[in-house]
Amino acid sequence: MARLTRQEAQAMTRETLLATAVEHFLDRGYAAASLDQIAEDAGYSKGAVYSNFKNKDELCAEVLGRIRLTKVGEITSQLGANSTLDEAVAEFARWAERTIGDKRWTLLEVEFSVRSRHSEEIREKIATGADQVRGLIAGVVQHLAESNGVTPALDPNAAALRILSVGIGLGLQRAISPELPVDPLVDTLREILLGG
Amino acid sequence: MARLTRQEAQAMTRETLLATAVEHFLDRGYAAASLDQIAEDAGYSKGAVYSNFKNKDELCAEVLGRIRLTKVGEITSQLGANSTLDEAVAEFARWAERTIGDKRWTLLEVEFSVRSRHSEEIREKIATGADQVRGLIAGVVQHLAESNGVTPALDPNAAALRILSVGIGLGLQRAISPELPVDPLVDTLREILLGG
DNA sequence: GTCTATAAATCGATAGAC
DNA sequence: GTCTATCGATTTATAGAC
Numbered sequence: 001m002a003r004l005t006r007q008e009a010q011a012m013t014r015e016t017l018l019a020t021a022v023e024h025f026l027d028r029g030y031a032a033a034s035l036d037q038i039a040e041d042a043g044y045s046k047g048a049v050y051s052n053f054k055n056k057d058e059l060c061a062e063v064l065g066r067i068r069l070t071k072v073g074e075i076t077s078q079l080g081a082n083s084t085l086d087e088a089v090a091e092f093a094r095w096a097e098r099t100i101g102d103k104r105w106t107l108l109e110v111e112f113s114v115r116s117r118h119s120e121e122i123r124e125k126i127a128t129g130a131d132q133v134r135g136l137i138a139g140v141v142q143h144l145a146e147s148n149g150v151t152p153a154l155d156p157n158a159a160a161l162r163i164l165s166v167g168i169g170l171g172l173q174r175a176i177s178p179e180l181p182v183d184p185l186v187d188t189l190r191e192i193l194l195g196g
Numbered sequence: 197m198a199r200l201t202r203q204e205a206q207a208m209t210r211e212t213l214l215a216t217a218v219e220h221f222l223d224r225g226y227a228a229a230s231l232d233q234i235a236e237d238a239g240y241s242k243g244a245v246y247s248n249f250k251n252k253d254e255l256c257a258e259v260l261g262r263i264r265l266t267k268v269g270e271i272t273s274q275l276g277a278n279s280t281l282d283e284a285v286a287e288f289a290r291w292a293e294r295t296i297g298d299k300r301w302t303l304l305e306v307e308f309s310v311r312s313r314h315s316e317e318i319r320e321k322i323a324t325g326a327d328q329v330r331g332l333i334a335g336v337v338q339h340l341a342e343s344n345g346v347t348p349a350l351d352p353n354a355a356a357l358r359i360l361s362v363g364i365g366l367g368l369q370r371a372i373s374p375e376l377p378v379d380p381l382v383d384t385l386r387e388i389l390l391g392g
Numbered sequence: 393g394t395c396t397a398t399a400a401a402t403c404g405a406t407a408g409a410c
Numbered sequence: 411g412t413c414t415a416t417c418g419a420t421t422t423a424t425a426g427a428c
Contacts, residue, residue, distance in 0.1 A: 006411085009411090010411065013411080013412085028313075029310065029313055031227065032313075032314070034402085034403065034404090035403080035404070035405090036403075036404090044412075044413085045412065045413050045414075046404090046405090046413085046414095047406095047411085047412050047413050047414080048411075048412055048413080050404095050405070050406080051411050051412065052411085055404080055405075056403095056404070056405095107310050107313060110306055110309070110310055110368065111307070111310045113306070113368055113371075113372060114225065114303050114306055114307045114310070116371065116372050117224075117225055117228075117303060118228070123372060126372050127372050127373045130369060130372060130373065131373075158379070158380070161366070161369070161376065161377075161380055162362070162380045162383075162384075164365060164369070165361070165362045165364075165365030165366040165369065165380055165381075166358070166361045166362055166365060167365065168361075168364065168365030168368055168369070169360065169361030169362060169363065169364030169365035169366075169368075170357075170361040170365075172306065172309055172364055172365075173326060173357070173360070173361065173364070175309075175312065176309060176312050176319060176322050176323050176326060177323045177326065177327075180357065181357075183354070184354070184357055184358045184361055185361075187358075188358075191387075202393085205393090206393065209393080209394085230420085230421065230422090231421080231422070231423090232421075232422090240394075240395090241394065241395050241396075242395085242396095242422090242423090243393085243394050243395050243396080243424095244393075244394055244395080246422095246423070246424080247393055247394065248393090251422080251423080252421095252422070252423095
């Protein structure tokens, strides 16, 4: 290993802090996650956190961005590999079972969304993030429809809004009552794809 | 006005505190609502709050129960008055626009749900509340279907789960981005009712 | 049952040294 | 850029008087 330049060293500090923050925010939620503990667990002090991130909200926003990249990467790579529509829907069902089943992510997304109450700046940041997520879903729907030669029952944006709504609402209910089925989310996707 | 007995006086204290708490929790959310301010605004002291409610969580649970009674009362009374299915759906659309448009309620429900993380006792309380809400929705769907002679595409429980999921997810997104349409919720109800 | 007073515990954010 | 030390501002919950 060559020596790190100052820039590389700082990038590593930031990376370590961010990776540690992901775990803490997922495990404890926004309010209960402590910047002090995150810093300590990452091997730094709280000052390092504030040197690399503006405040707790911005750190959480970056944490959520990273988590979303991971989750979306999982589903897009798997969907691209499937040929028939049935297989794609089945693959989506397995992804949903795992992902919506992970209540830590849903609860963190939702808890952070509620913070839109406290500041217009946060609200805009959250709105932008949600917009991006809907865009990703719209792309997936369009891709699935085109590569299978079907016409969706809804235009991509409306489809994405509907799918994300069910995903959020069902995810939250399943975080509270894990015995609830994932069917509504999978069925929603299937109906949109086949119902044209 | 006759004099109040001790029991009546205490019932009135409780009622005043609860009514004041509804406004504070709706306006500021769970975390930002202060028991001290609620008590003061109601004309009592914090001690009175703890004499009438076990703690902040139980007070919030009662607050949510009362709000739900109000909201559900609105929609059930209006739906009962309508004759045709189209009218009922249109009436539901107006109710949804008002209710899902009231982001204070959605945000409070969601914020309190997230607290299921911190204690199994709260989680059970929240789960019971959600169960009741789904039961109410199932009843409305069944009533609408029977009184209009249609067979819903889903059984009442599945229908309620789907409708509540869309309601929660769309409500949260609309709390952040109010320009989003209410259509997904109304369309979901219509499709379930007509799709059998 | 209600009030006053206080306990007790955080935690986010900043200032200044290095 | 990072660390140490500290500020500052709250709030829930309780103990004891009335």
